Amino acid sequence: MKQRLYRDGWRDFHDGDARGSIAIVRARRPSGRLFEITLDRCSGQVVRAEPLEGRRVGPYAYGPPPRRWDRAY
Numbered sequence: 001m002k003q004r005l006y007r008d009g010w011r012d013f014h015d016g017d018a019r020g021s022i023a024i025v026r027a028r029r030p031s032g033r034l035f036e037i038t039l040d041r042c043s044g045q046v047v048r049a050e051p052l053e054g055r056r057v058g059p060y061a062y063g064p065p066p067r068r069w070d071r072a073y
Contacts, residue, residue, distance in 0.1 A: 001044035008046070010037065022047065 002013070005027070012028040023039045038048040 001039070004044050005039075005046075010046075026052070 005013070009030050010027040011030070013025050015026045017024045018041065021041055023041050024036060025039065026034060026036050028034055034052045036050045036052055037046050039045065040047055
């Protein structure tokens, strides 16, 4: 099951918890974003993936907008 998740891009598995027919695990995507994923224990398929960290969106998602001018004060 773990190899299948690696092929699908999941990494850094931790805090696993088996609950009946599902397993809940925290894992990261290649971008580094942390998710809590719910897996079907029989098939190994991801049933649900919830992000645990916020993500900025838009043209300045990776830093502040450029300064348009400098002020003397």
